[in-house]
Amino acid sequence: MKVLVLNCGSSSIKYQFIDADKEQWLAKGMVERIGMTGAVLTHKRYDNHDIKIVGEILDHSIAIEYVLGVMLSKNHGVIDFKEDIDAVGHRVVHGGETFSDSVLITDEVIKVLQENIELAPLHNPPNIKGIQAVQRILPNTPQCAVFDTAFHSKMPAKAFLYGIPYDLYKKYKIRRYGFHGASHLFVSKKAAEIMGRNYNELKIITAHLGNGCSMAAIKNGLSVDTTMGFTPLEGLLMGTRSGDIDPSVILYIMGKEGLTLHEAGTLLNKHSGLTGISGESSDMREIISAVKDDHKRARFAFDVFNYRIKKYLGAYSAAMGGLDAFVFTGGIGENSPEVRSEVCSDLKFLGIEIDEEKNRNGELIISSADSKVCLLRIPTNEELVIALDTKQIVEKLQKDKSIVNLKV
Ligand code: ADP
Numbered sequence: 151m152k153v154l155v156l157n158c159g160s161s162s163i164k165y166q167f168i169d170a171d172k173e174q175w176l177a178k179g180m181v182e183r184i185g186m187t188g189a190v191l192t193h194k195r196y197d198n199h200d201i202k203i204v205g206e207i208l209d210h211s212i213a214i215e216y217v218l219g220v221m222l223s224k225n226h227g228v229i230d231f232k233e234d235i236d237a238v239g240h241r242v243v244h245g246g247e248t249f250s251d252s253v254l255i256t257d258e259v260i261k262v263l264q265e266n267i268e269l270a271p272l273h274n275p276p277n278i279k280g281i282q283a284v285q286r287i288l289p290n291t292p293q294c295a296v297f298d299t300a301f302h303s304k305m306p307a308k309a310f311l312y313g314i315p316y317d318l319y320k321k322y323k324i325r326r327y328g329f330h331g332a333s334h335l336f337v338s339k340k341a342a343e344i345m346g347r348n349y350n351e352l353k354i355i356t357a358h359l360g361n362g363c364s365m366a367a368i369k370n371g372l373s374v375d376t377t378m379g380f381t382p383l384e385g386l387l388m389g390t391r392s393g394d395i396d397p398s399v400i401l402y403i404m405g406k407e408g409l410t411l412h413e414a415g416t417l418l419n420k421h422s423g424l425t426g427i428s429g430e431s432s433d434m435r436e437i438i439s440a441v442k443d444d445h446k447r448a449r450f451a452f453d454v455f456n457y458r459i460k461k462y463l464g465a466y467s468a469a470m471g472g473l474d475a476f477v478f479t480g481g482i483g484e485n486s487p488e489v490r491s492e493v494c495s496d497l498k499f500l501g502i503e504i505d506e507e508k509n510r511n512g513e514l515i516i517s518s519a520d521s522k523v524c525l526l527r528i529p530t531n532e533e534l535v536i537a538l539d540t541k542q543i544v545e546k547l548q549k550d551k552s553i554v555n556l557k558v
Pocket of ligand 1: 359360361362389432433434435436438480481482485486
């Protein structure tokens with residue numbers, strides 16, 4: 151089965167066309183600057199042939215038309231007919247409390263996603279736009295939604311409740327949801343596979359460190375806690391997001407600087423984190439290079455970033471009553487030996503010992519022979535998780551249909 155995986159953002163769409171049976175991508179790319187001047191589509195085929203197309207791409211529908219156009223094209227494409235796309239899988243950021251698993255998209259599901267917009271005002275509207283565009287362009291192709299929140303939906307109440315009046319949780323569904331679910335699931339399963347151990351008997355901590363960063367505590371195959379919360383703002387320090395902060399600080403700044411709710415949101419989401427502390431960049435490569443040049447604030451940013459990961463490593467080991475494996479993933483986790491080294495330093499008492507040579511070489515297992523905890527560096531593949539979930543749902547649908555037909 152061939153699945154088109156779509157990740158629709160407010161002004162961009164990332165896509166991957168995946169042969170879900172062979173677990174291989176056939177084409178991937180991105181449309182950027184949707185609705186702006188200079189919109190551009192970059193497309194890459196499995197044989198590394200690539201192309202860049204600049205066009206007037208006014209909305210998500212036109213962007214998806216462009217994607218299909220290039221996938222169908224004689225010179226750059228991978229399919230002969232639209233019907234060669236067996237299913238479409240969407241990354242949907244917020245499933246709220248309704249969705250604890252991936253689902254087939256129906257009108258009812260779209261209605262619930264619309265009701266959940268308040269929980270993810272930046273993310274769910276473009277996700278819905280992408281789904282509706284595909285409904286128009288590929289009306290007979292089944293679509294599935296795979297939620298960032300789903301993997302964390304079985305967290306115990308002690309991990310998801312905030313210390314606010316319980317009525318507010320019930321009334322507004324204010325609780326920890328957690329995000330990056332597909333990534334945490336993928337790399338934790340992969341870790342068990344690499345270790346040759348039973349996934350359902352392991353205590354694993356995963357650190358997804360990209361522009362957004364989160365950690366998850368995964369006990370016996372279930373996410374039992376995670377650092378992101380009601381929104382993807384809580385927890386670790388990120389490129390431009392503050393992560394954990396005393397809530398009073400926000401009220402204090404709003405009072406002092408006369409900020410509106412919207413402005414306070416922008417401050418915490420766009421001007422904080424590595425950017426805010428360093429005053430230099432949200433990009434970890436630039437932070438590390440500034441640290442090497444003795445840039446004082448870049449050093450503060452680098453230290454806060456690593457220290458927070460280290461603190462959660464301790465916290466989650468305690469939460470699970472032990473630790474078998476710790477996994478780094480995401481752009482920073484996969485590519486920065488400096489971050490991995492700092493985070494794992496001085497943790498021998500927890501059974502964590504990094505092998506610096508393996509770490510520098512970027513090997514899959516980077517722990518020393520004496521380390522009780524297996525340390526891993528695993529490239530994430532959220533798109534594959536989405537493609538495989540979609541395949542499973544659609545195959546079940548086809549099977550159910552054929553059973554009904556047989557009965558008829
Ligand atoms: P997103 O969350 O948008 O998917 P990525 O997972 O691609 O982002 O991660 C982007 C981050 O990865 C940036 O901070 C970037 O600096 C960092 N990164 C990429 N390569 C390296 C590297 N070699 N060393 C350190 N950081 C890196």
